[in-house]
Amino acid sequence: MTNGDEVRTVRDISGAGAVRRPAPRPGTRVPLARSRQRADAVRNRAQILAAAEQLFTEREPRSVTMDQIAKAAGVGRATLYRRFPDPASVAAALLDEHERILQGRLAYGPPPLGPGAPPAQRLTAFYTAAVQHLERHLPLALGTRPGPARFAGATYGQWRAHVRGLLAAAGAADPDASVDVLLSPLAPEVYQFQRYTLGFAPERIAEALGRLACGVLPDNRIG
Incomplete structure (x- = not known):
């Protein structure tokens, strides 16, 4: 020991012997491995x-x-x-990063996507934003778990709550049974089929969904 300091002994990684190092004094800041x-x-x-x-x-x-x-x-x-x-969980993590932005716009953005517009207009704006989202990130959406697993995901739950709220605000009959029907056109496989098998432009798909929104929801209440 030197100057009364405690000494600890560690073995170097080469195994050639022990290396003696003075222990840090009380209060000394030591970089944490964590x-x-x-x-x-x-x-x-x-x-x-x-x-x-x-x-x-x-x-x-x-x-x-x-x-x-x-x-x-x-x-x-x-x-x-x-x-x-697995790869699906990697895709889901990537998709989640992008979907948080859309969720923020739905909750806090300006109308008609955000609060303050009639339900039909908000649903139309949601469809347009969702189509844009799928257009940008379709490979990731297709890479996530298909079928029933998708319905258990956080994003589907958030979208479902949003659309159900619009249905309820509009006074639509049986929002619980209707909401999944309105979300079904946004399944990645459906969008892939329309976009690349049938060759529909994103604008055409969004316009068709907008007509669906206006046909389903009365436009006389603020959502």
Whole structure:
């Protein structure tokens, strides 16, 4: 010991011997390994999501594998699996980042998408925004879990609550049974079929959904 300081002994990584280091004095600020781990985790997640978004855009979304994502992101398989169990969960995380913006516009944006316009106008604006969202992010939407799993997702629940609220505000009959019918045209597979198999322009799809909104909802109440 030197100058009364406590000394701790650690073995260097080469195994060549012990390295004696003075212990930090009380009150000394020591960089925390946990902080470095958090920074590494944030960086790895950003790399994974950026690489995955590129893969989902370039390839058939449901053909993308975890090995491909790990290789493109420059991370190990273990690192990837610690954060995401499968490619669909990676796609869902990416899509969630984009969908938060739309949710904010629905809740706090100016009318007619945000509060303050009649329900039919708000539903029309919602359809237009959702079509734009699908046009930009269709590969990600197709890469998420299809079928029943989609209905359990946070985004579908939020969209369902929004449209159901518009139906109720308009005095529509049986909002609970009607809401899923009105959301069904926004299924990624439906949009893909209309957009790329039938060749409809996004504007044509949005206009048709707007006519549906006006036909279903009376335009005489503020939503």
